[in-house]
Amino acid sequence: VEFMLRGLGMIGTSMGLALAGEGRRIGYDPDPRHAALALARGAVDALTGDPQEAAEVVLLCGPPQAVLADVARPLPGAALVLDVASVKVPVMAAVHPELPFVGGHPLAGREHSGPEAGEGAMFRGQPFFLVPALGREELLPMAERIVQALGALPVRVGAEEHDAMLALTSHLPYLLARSLIRAAAELPEVAKGPGFASMTRPGLSPEALWQEILALNRGPVREAWRRLQAEVEAALNAAD
Amino acid sequence: VEFMLRGLGMIGTSMGLALAGEGRRIGYDPDPRHAALALARGAVDALTGDPQEAAEVVLLCGPPQAVLADVARPLPGAALVLDVASVKVPVMAAVHPELPFVGGHPLAGREHSGPEAGEGAMFRGQPFFLVPALGREELLPMAERIVQALGALPVRVGAEEHDAMLALTSHLPYLLARSLIRAAAELPEVAKGPGFASMTRPGLSPEALWQEILALNRGPVREAWRRLQAEVEAALNAAD
Numbered sequence: 001v002e003f004m005l006r007g008l009g010m011i012g013t014s015m016g017l018a019l020a021g022e023g024r025r026i027g028y029d030p031d032p033r034h035a036a037l038a039l040a041r042g043a044v045d046a047l048t049g050d051p052q053e054a055a056e057v058v059l060l061c062g063p064p065q066a067v068l069a070d071v072a073r074p075l076p077g078a079a080l081v082l083d084v085a086s087v088k089v090p091v092m093a094a095v096h097p098e099l100p101f102v103g104g105h106p107l108a109g110r111e112h113s114g115p116e117a118g119e120g121a122m123f124r125g126q127p128f129f130l131v132p133a134l135g136r137e138e139l140l141p142m143a144e145r146i147v148q149a150l151g152a153l154p155v156r157v158g159a160e161e162h163d164a165m166l167a168l169t170s171h172l173p174y175l176l177a178r179s180l181i182r183a184a185a186e187l188p189e190v191a192k193g194p195g196f197a198s199m200t201r202p203g204l205s206p207e208a209l210w211q212e213i214l215a216l217n218r219g220p221v222r223e224a225w226r227r228l229q230a231e232v233e234a235a236l237n238a239a240d
Numbered sequence: 241v242e243f244m245l246r247g248l249g250m251i252g253t254s255m256g257l258a259l260a261g262e263g264r265r266i267g268y269d270p271d272p273r274h275a276a277l278a279l280a281r282g283a284v285d286a287l288t289g290d291p292q293e294a295a296e297v298v299l300l301c302g303p304p305q306a307v308l309a310d311v312a313r314p315l316p317g318a319a320l321v322l323d324v325a326s327v328k329v330p331v332m333a334a335v336h337p338e339l340p341f342v343g344g345h346p347l348a349g350r351e352h353s354g355p356e357a358g359e360g361a362m363f364r365g366q367p368f369f370l371v372p373a374l375g376r377e378e379l380l381p382m383a384e385r386i387v388q389a390l391g392a393l394p395v396r397v398g399a400e401e402h403d404a405m406l407a408l409t410s411h412l413p414y415l416l417a418r419s420l421i422r423a424a425a426e427l428p429e430v431a432k433g434p435g436f437a438s439m440t441r442p443g444l445s446p447e448a449l450w451q452e453i454l455a456l457n458r459g460p461v462r463e464a465w466r467r468l469q470a471e472v473e474a475a476l477n478a479a480d
Contacts, residue, residue: 107431107433166431173420174435178475179472179475180471183464184408191405194348195441196410200413202435211479215480224423227423228416228419229469232416235454
């Protein structure tokens with residue numbers, strides 16, 4: 001198998017490291033520093049300057065807006081294109097009918113970013129959601145084999161269900177963590193104990209990436225926020 | 241110095257363990273299993289069945305409602321009474337004028353409870369808030385020496401300031417974590433990734449204790465909740 005890794009940040013670099021020995025890995029990143037570092041770390045075997053270069057398996061590991069642009073056109077020469085965006089409905093809606101695409105989302109990651117934060121073990125034992133495109137269900141077994149090669153657990157899910165679940169378990173928690181950090185910005189550090197640290201850790205992830213995710217999944221995130229508000233209000237009323 | 245530890249759960253047991261070698265430690269807990277386990281773990285030198293037994297230094301380590309009852313009466317024979325409740329305004333308001341009291345709150349703890357969760361190192365390097373009662377400022381140096389014996393860092397603060405800070409950095413985070421767990425109760429575990437785990441960890445603390453804290457600090461917690469809602473709404477509007 002030949003792999004093309006498009007996007008060599010934390011996730012792309014981790015994928016490349018995890019796929020060592022599975023086949024030749026070619027990498028591309030618009031940031032030459034990221035590309036060079038991923039190569040130096042052994043996450044890819046070679047670099048290309050052509051973002052549209054194909055391979056048997058193409059892994060779209062860039063941020064959501066880059067994925068949205070990438071899936072909108074066909075890619076002759078690719079047998080499977082798999083992405084990693086945390087939001088699936090807008091991605092599935094943008095897929096070109098000729099693209100052999102399966103939507104993906106590894107439930108992994110840290111509050112870090114960049115190729116220096118990549119780890120070959122990042123996906124080990126973690127769920128990896130797979131969303132088949134309409135009429136492309138025959139690609140699922142191949143996508144599942146790649147997920148298993150990463151050490152992850154393939155979980156088939158519909159795009160709407162995925163985005164509603166993740167709004168509540170990932171996107172809203174990030175938003176709460178980030179908002180707590182902001183609301184407490186002027187308080188002395190001495191008041192921020194172990195609970196605060198644990199609770200706000202997800203809010204330390206890269207803000208630009210999260211702005212994209214929130215914008216692309218704002219309907220389900222608003223719905224999750226309404227549910228959380230109802231739970232908090234009920235608890236506050238019970239305390240009165 | 242002779243210490244009386246009233247309440248031998250996680251915090252009282254940790255204090256007893258940390259004070260080993262500082263003086264004789266007598267313990268009391270209304271739950272005989274807790275008392276026996278704290279003794280067996282070496283957190284106290286002896287047990288008493290009299291909750292009103294005095295000693296030179298009395299440490300009130302029970303839940304907030306027990307502390308409120310304890311501080312409302314004098315305690316002849318005590319040179320210093322120090323509590324550990326996470327809420328200070330209601331405690332300071334309940335203090336009997338003849339009680340040699342200093343309000344305390346160690347910013348430590350885990351999402352566990354009971355004497356089995358006690359650790360002598362729990363307070364090491366952590367802030368320990370101290371709130372002097374009106375006209376009792378002369379007790380502060382003695383309270384600070386005990387805090388230092390625990391390995392903690394004494395931080396003087398007013399009761400109102402303390403409760404407003406902790407509403408935002410501790411009580412609201414707990415409430416958010418608990419509410420997130422409830423809102424996501426019906427979702428499959430597979431959707432709950434590392435961010436969700438980190439964010440909801442504070443919500444695993446004992447619910448009964450937290451109900452007391454929320455009820456006693458509901459004004460500042462409601463104010464913190466309003467501030468957080470404003471931050472979240474601003475971020476959601478920015479994503480539209």
